[in-house]
Amino acid sequence: MGRAIVLEWDPQRALVVGGNVARGGRPSLTRAVGFELPVRDESDEPMTLAESLAEGLAAQKLGKGDATVIVERSGAEMRVIEVPPVPDEELPQIVRFQSSREFSSLTDEWLLDYVPLPPLANGQHRVLAAAISPQVVAQIRGCCDKAGLHLKRVMLRPFAVARLLRRSGRLFGNLLLVERLAETIELTIFADANVQLTRSFRVSAEASVEAIVAQTLGEIRRTLGSFRNQNRDGSIARSLLMVDAPLGEPLAEGLREAIGGDVERVDPWELFQGSASVGCSPPEHSERFAAVLGAFDDASPDPATEIDFINPSRPPAAPSNRTRNLLVVVAVVALLASVGALYWMESTRLAGQVAALQAETREMRKDDEGYRDRMAEVQLVDEWVQDRVDWTDELARLSDRLPLPDDVILEQLTLSVDDREHVATLGMRGRVSNSRQVAVIERNLRATDEGRDISGKNITPTSTGSYRATFDETLTIDLVRAKELRLQQYEAGLTGTEESPVPDGGIDPEAPTESDDEGAIVADTDEIADESEVTDEAAADDETTGTDEPVSDDASDEPAEDELPA
The missing domain is CATH 3.30.420.40 (ATPase, nucleotide binding domain)
Structure with missing residues (x-):
């Protein structure tokens, strides 16, 4: 059982609690007091803060022990910092690097600690970082040294109060x-x-x-x-x-x-009595003692929920091979001693080889650790890239699969991504020379085994210009399926296999095409040829009438309602 003292002070007054603590047991509070810091007469030399605190503690007869100092919010700088998703062992270095840009005057002499915050709705990781200046650190250490206390922890006040509330169930x-x-x-x-x-x-x-x-x-x-x-x-x-x-x-x-x-x-004193043994009367202004009462225990600092500038969050210690190497050396020495003088020369040569192999093993281990760290970073970047949509490729695919500009013209494109549903959406609005071209668009862009589907809202006839109807189509892309296809193509490239055939519903961009006198592309299917003939016949009818007036409902080449694509 050890003696513990918790202090919180400002230039005029100090709050102190002291008692005995045992690891795993209930703390026993024996003294809780608040006192004005003593000052000298005007004729004497002014007292420093360390001298005033040491004299006040001596007057209260609190004794010596491990000290925990509480820093008020106004004595520290705090920032919410956004950090990338990195392993826990790399987070302290990332926070230190980011803090150098977020804090205006942060240097290597500042004490810095942080606690993780819950990620935002968009997945962005955050931490709450706090730092105290070297002047504050020097003042705290000077006061503890002058009073004969061993500085064990420096806690930020809100986190010390959180301890008290957590223990009391509030x-x-x-x-x-x-x-x-x-x-x-x-x-x-x-x-x-x-x-x-x-x-x-x-x-x-x-x-x-x-x-x-x-x-x-x-x-x-x-x-x-x-x-x-x-x-x-x-x-x-x-x-x-x-x-x-x-x-x-x-x-x-x-x-x-x-x-x-x-x-x-609530009264902090009443909250503290429910979780500790109290052997003294409540102090005056007990509502100000929440922090010192909350920090009065022997629990180890929790980096996930507390800011402690003496025990900040650090990366985990690297595994040591010292014991194993020592055993190897002892075994080699025992072997050499047993061989004797007769094999002295051979043993010397073997010992040299062992030392060289050990050095080579250490170098290889260092290279291997660096390679694993690099591969982990590459994997994070690769996973992030694979989950994105390459709109340049999507627009190129759309351009390859749309009919000719004489038959289709796009007036509006809308691109969006739903990260929660893993779906990308490409909305198209435009005009077509006749409503059959909408069916061609849907057939060319639909590829169900690629996770691509297309649906239309409506087709509206129009008699303005050479485009006889407007359309509104929406192409949806399953990002999970698209990622699987990219991985298959990547693995095929690694193994040297041929690329997979064009999925059903797609168009092979390398398929040979022919151009007629009017610039139309002649496809291999009879259905597209029939549609080209219908388009040519409609154009011939327009030239025969020789007028730009709208075509009546009976003479229009628009299909009946039951012929519109679903």
């Missing part, structure tokens, strides 16, 4: 926490039991309760607006207040009117 769903500190009010939003957003603002000590309530409600509205911009489900159903009694009821009523939901005023 941390679930979307939660707004409002805390009244000495000179500031701190707002924290939790989502899915994790810190999502935190900010603080100063309040005047001379301000009335009504003024503080109005200022706090305004800051809460701005904080909730920022939270909704970052999260699709940005509704807050519960609010907890850790404030003094005069402010509690007016603020609770204002919150119920402003955002609704359940509003509850």
Whole structure:
């Protein structure tokens, strides 16, 4: 069982709790006190913060032990950073690299830690990163050294409070926490039991309760607006207040009117008593002790839910081959000793070979590790590329399979991708010389075994110009099937096999074509030839009439309603 002390201070006042903790057991709190930091007379030399804190701790007789220091939100910089999907062992380096661009003055001397956030609806990965400056770090270490304490952890205040709420069963769903500190009010939003957003603002000590309530409600509205911009489900159903009694009821009523939901005023001291052994009386202004009480335990830091600047998230340690290599050396030495002087020369030669082979093995292992890392990166990029749609290829395919411009003209193309359903959509609107060309378009573009299907909404006759009807068709592409075909083509290229034949419903772009006097493409099928003849006959009829007036319903070459393509 060890002695633990948790401290939180500002330039005028310090909050301290101390007691005994045992790994795996309930913490035993023996002292909880808040005191003003002592100052010297005006005639004496001013005391430093470290000297004031050390003198105050000595006056309170808290003793020595492992120290956990709480840093307020205003003492750290925080950012939500978007990161690529990388393995866990590479995430710390990625976060450090991204933070150097997101934080304005971050250097190698800053202490940085992060916690992962739930991904967005579009799959984008995010982390909540926090950093404290070298000046803050030097101040914390100087205060602990002056007081004779061993610095064990430096926690950000909202995450220490989250520990207390989690142990007391109050941390679930979307939660707004409002805390009244000495000179500031701190707002924290939790989502899915994790810190999502935190900010603080100063309040005047001379301000009335009504003024503080109005200022706090305004800051809460701005904080909730920022939270909704970052999260699709940005509704807050519960609010907890850790404030003094005069402010509690007016603020609770204002919150119920402003955002609704359940509003509850809680005392951190009462929450702590349910999960620990308490051997002292509650301190004055116990509503300000949530962070120091939450950090008072012997639990190991959880990188997934807590920010601890002394124990930040690090990549896992690489496996060591030291024991195995040591056993190999011992075996070689034992073998050489048993051989004796008679085989001394041969043993020396073999030992040299063993050393060379070991060096070669280590070099090969390094190369192999680098190759695996590179292949993992290539695989991530390849998977991302395979899931995309190459619209250039799709437009080229569309151009190859459409009839001639004399028969079809496109007026509008709409391209879209549904990542959730894994479907790409290509919408076409245009005009055709006659309605039979719509059937040709559907037959040429449909390829069911390629995951391509086409359907039309309507065909509208028109008598304007040389195009006698308008059409509206939608081509859908199954991205999963398209990815399978690309993989088959890729594997066929690796094995040297021939390309797969053109699927049913498709047109071989290398099939020979012939051009008649009018530029029409003569296909091998009788059906397309018949349609060309009908088109030529319709054109001959137009030339015979010698007029541009619209054709009557009886003389129109439009097919009957039951002849339109489905």
